[in-house]
Amino acid sequence: MDQTQTGIAFEHNSAQQPASARSIKMAARNVRLDYYNERIGQLLNVLAGIDLSVHTGELVSIVGPSGCGKSTFLTAVDGLISIDDGEIRVDDQIITKPGPDRAMVFQNDSLFPWRTVLQNVTYGLELQQKMPRAQMLERGRALVELVGLQGFGDHYPHELSGGMRQRVNIARALAPDPQLLLLDEPFAALDAQTREFMQAELLKILERTQKTALFITHQIDEAIFLSSRVAVFSARPARIKEIVSIDLPKQRTLAIKLDPRFRHLQDHIWRLIEEESAQTGMHNHA
Amino acid sequence: MHEDKPSQPAARRQISLWKRREDFFLGLIAIVLFLLFWETSVAQGWIKPLFVSSPSRIAKALAMMIADGSIWRDLRVSGLEFALGYGLAVIIGIPLGIMMGWYRRINAVLDPFVSALYATPRIALVPLIVIWFGIDLPSKVAIIFLSTVFPILVSTITGVRTIDRDFIKVARSFGANDRQLFLTLALPSSVPMLLTGLRLGLGHALIGIVVGEMLGANAGIGYMMSLAGATFQTDRVMVGLLIIAGSGMLLTQGLRLIERRFEMWRVDNRN
Ligand SMILES: Nc1ncnc2c1ncn2[C@@H]1O[C@H](COP(=O)(O)OP(=O)(O)O)[C@@H](O)[C@H]1O
Numbered sequence: 358m359d360q361t362q363t364g365i366a367f368e369h370n371s372a373q374q375p376a377s378a379r380s381i382k383m384a385a386r387n388v389r390l391d392y393y394n395e396r397i398g399q400l401l402n403v404l405a406g407i408d409l410s411v412h413t414g415e416l417v418s419i420v421g422p423s424g425c426g427k428s429t430f431l432t433a434v435d436g437l438i439s440i441d442d443g444e445i446r447v448d449d450q451i452i453t454k455p456g457p458d459r460a461m462v463f464q465n466d467s468l469f470p471w472r473t474v475l476q477n478v479t480y481g482l483e484l485q486q487k488m489p490r491a492q493m494l495e496r497g498r499a500l501v502e503l504v505g506l507q508g509f510g511d512h513y514p515h516e517l518s519g520g521m522r523q524r525v526n527i528a529r530a531l532a533p534d535p536q537l538l539l540l541d542e543p544f545a546a547l548d549a550q551t552r553e554f555m556q557a558e559l560l561k562i563l564e565r566t567q568k569t570a571l572f573i574t575h576q577i578d579e580a581i582f583l584s585s586r587v588a589v590f591s592a593r594p595a596r597i598k599e600i601v602s603i604d605l606p607k608q609r610t611l612a613i614k615l616d617p618r619f620r621h622l623q624d625h626i627w628r629l630i631e632e633e634s635a636q637t638g639m640h641n642h643a
Numbered sequence: 644m645h646e647d648k649p650s651q652p653a654a655r656r657q658i659s660l661w662k663r664r665e666d667f668f669l670g671l672i673a674i675v676l677f678l679l680f681w682e683t684s685v686a687q688g689w690i691k692p693l694f695v696s697s698p699s700r701i702a703k704a705l706a707m708m709i710a711d712g713s714i715w716r717d718l719r720v721s722g723l724e725f726a727l728g729y730g731l732a733v734i735i736g737i738p739l740g741i742m743m744g745w746y747r748r749i750n751a752v753l754d755p756f757v758s759a760l761y762a763t764p765r766i767a768l769v770p771l772i773v774i775w776f777g778i779d780l781p782s783k784v785a786i787i788f789l790s791t792v793f794p795i796l797v798s799t800i801t802g803v804r805t806i807d808r809d810f811i812k813v814a815r816s817f818g819a820n821d822r823q824l825f826l827t828l829a830l831p832s833s834v835p836m837l838l839t840g841l842r843l844g845l846g847h848a849l850i851g852i853v854v855g856e857m858l859g860a861n862a863g864i865g866y867m868m869s870l871a872g873a874t875f876q877t878d879r880v881m882v883g884l885l886i887i888a889g890s891g892m893l894l895t896q897g898l899r900l901i902e903r904r905f906e907m908w909r910v911d912n913r914n
């Protein structure tokens with residue numbers, strides 16, 4: 358396996374098993390969440406009963422109208438905000454706060470500008486204080502290499518391009534060896550060409566590290582290309598409108614975007630979102 | 644800087660010295676021309692030397708003060724006042740600013756006092772300080788301290804307070820506790836503001852020296868200047884002015900060098 362080649366130890370999971378036998382990594386059941394708006398003194402219902410599960414080793418995308426609650430849901434899975442009803446389980450444990458089994462890749466990369474690439478990547482490990490410094494640095498270097506940034510470990514974030522910064526962002530999330538990666542529109546700020554390249558890179562990285570991922574995007578083609586299933590959220594308050602299975606070959610190459618089935622799925626998901634956007638008068642999802 | 648491609652420094656070396664340091668040379672020429680103009684207008688009798696002295700007279704006065712050794716005593720006295728007052732302001736201002744920026748309750752308690760004192764012109768406190776500390780070293784230190792501590796304090800508070808919310812989310816997501824949040828986020832991200840505060844404080848400290856010594860002293864640059872002023876020795880006043888301005892520039896440059904070390908990563912705050 359590639360892990361030995363890159364020198365990074367990642368916990369193995371059951372990705373090699375047939376899909377039917379796979380365990381469930383993340384299960385959200387009837388998740389409800391309200392924001393309290395202090396200015397108008399009212400509760401805003403954002404999530405109105407989300408049911409969604411993700412199998413181990415799977416990448417599930419979430420799409421939906423702008424402001425429907427996608428980021429809110431992902432943040433709740435990460436444990437940064439608590440939910441008001443229902444439950445979220447990861448490896449069968451109910452989530453109440455952030456934990457090392459999950460890691461978030463935020464949209465605006467939020468790399469610490471005063472830390473070098475390597476220091477950014479090892480940030481989570483530093484906080485955990487679980488391994489000696491030498492081992493931490495070794496793991497950090499291996500991850501920098503894994504995301505294709507060998508030679509840039511000592512650079513500062515502002516010296517990197519947008520694509521490179523997102524690679525660091527992903528490496529930083531991978532460092533504490535989380536089992537579930539939560540990615541919130543990680544490629545939204547990249548130009549089209551870099552984005553396509555990063556999509557392919559992400560799939561490689563996930564395969565190599567055997568991670569499960571929940572991926573928010575507003576690009577329908579990105580969702581289809583990356584995922585085995587796409588969850589379409591309704592307008593706010595969000596429910597699951599439909600979960601679309603992506604019955605395309607497991608090996609994804611850019612050529613797949615020319616497949617007629619790809620176009621078909623694209624049209625289908627676009628229509629679903631359009632229905633929801635029309636309800637709220639929002640047309641800015643794509 | 645870091646944006647430069649590796650190939651550029653080599654190409655740069657071929658550009659003439661003038662091109663590379665054009666701003667520096669232009670500034671230098673401007674100063675030389677100004678000094679010439681100054682000297683000539685006094686020599687030609689266009690302006691009385693009593694008002695503006697002249698470069699050569701200032702140089703002569705300086706030479707005399709060095710020869711009789713009085714300047715060293717003045718420098719030593721003012722330097723000590725500065726070191727104590729500014730040092731105290733740093734030692735108290737930075738930790739206090741960090742506490743006030745980080746702990747809402749501490750801030751709520753202290754903010755009324757800080758705001759009131761910050762809004763008061765420090766010079767208005769001088770009579771009180773004289774009553775409390777007399778006119779010897781302690782009163783000068785107190786004046787410099789009070790002039791300096793507020794810019795440092797307020798900048799530090801702002802620096803700690805303006806942590807990017809996204810950074811906090813990242814840290815929390817990695818399971819950071821409050822102590823770690825403070826050490827790994829609040830401290831490093833407030834460094835630029837903190838340095839700005841130190842630089843602002845520097846200017847105020849120099850004002851403090853002059854103000855403090857003018858209200859009565861028996862040595863110091865400010866004292867020397869006020870004494871010379873009272874006896875119409877414009878040349879000596881100008882020497883004092885030069886020393887104050889020169890040390891201000893030197894200290895500010897020193898701080899800038901430190902700031903530049905941090906600017907490596909500060910650059911991206913622009914976009
Ligand atoms: N911290 C917050 N406090 C109050 N309302 C919020 C907060 N964050 C997001 N919202 C609101 O919740 C809704 C969902 O936001 P979000 O989850 O970011 O949507 P999405 O990621 O799908 O675009 C929006 O209407 C937004 O204005």
Ligand SMILES: [Mg+2]
Nearest residue numbers: 427428429541
């Ligand atoms: Mg969002």
